[in-house]
Amino acid sequence: MNERDEMKEKDVSRRDFLRVLTILCASGPATTWVLGSRAGAVAIADAGSEQTEEETMKAFADTIIPGPASDPEGSVGGVEAGVLEVFYDPYYGLRPFIPLLASGLNLTSLSQYRKPFKDLNLSQRTEIMLGKDDRSPIKPIYEHAELLVALAFYGGIINMVGYDYISFPGPAFGYYDYSFNENFANEGTEDGNLP
Numbered sequence: 001m002n003e004r005d006e007m008k009e010k011d012v013s014r015r016d017f018l019r020v021l022t023i024l025c026a027s028g029p030a031t032t033w034v035l036g037s038r039a040g041a042v043a044i045a046d047a048g049s050e051q052t053e054e055e056t057m058k059a060f061a062d063t064i065i066p067g068p069a070s071d072p073e074g075s076v077g078g079v080e081a082g083v084l085e086v087f088y089d090p091y092y093g094l095r096p097f098i099p100l101l102a103s104g105l106n107l108t109s110l111s112q113y114r115k116p117f118k119d120l121n122l123s124q125r126t127e128i129m130l131g132k133d134d135r136s137p138i139k140p141i142y143e144h145a146e147l148l149v150a151l152a153f154y155g156g157i158i159n160m161v162g163y164d165y166i167s168f169p170g171p172a173f174g175y176y177d178y179s180f181n182e183n184f185a186n187e188g189t190e191d192g193n194l195p
Helices: 003-009 014-027 032-036 038-047 050-064 083-088 095-113 122-130 139-155 161-166
Strands: none
Touching: 050 083, 050 095, 050 122, 050 139, 083 095, 083 139, 095 122, 095 139, 139 161
């Protein structure tokens, strides 16, 4: 079976192939393996699938705020905070760019480690994320997605997992005896001034 047959079997359209090829060129210089091998052609086909996209975005969130799968202490992370719902919510504006981000991450990891982004360990994923070029046209997309992970975790958009983890807002032991029902000042004199 040749590369063309494998791509047809994976149901890759010409448009998807050209989109991924454009992402490849923007991803970095280490793309020769992906472009020049049979495994690379299959990887290009897999990089655009919805399942791979979602798994890649989970791995992305787990890289920003590691969860039980990556954290040695087993603490909660971005995935547990419901960041995937935030990513795919049209309100936050990342949804149209998720295929571009996921394909870029996968193709960069394929060119560097010969594995998809989701199959890399935390240090390898972190290296890819830190290696994004300041001149890359998709850098603002990375930054926007990173901010959404932090917002979902620390802002409690979907659930309170992040709040509970950092004990926010926490107990307020110094304010238990104050009340808004108490007078803050004495009544004024006849001319309206305090005595």
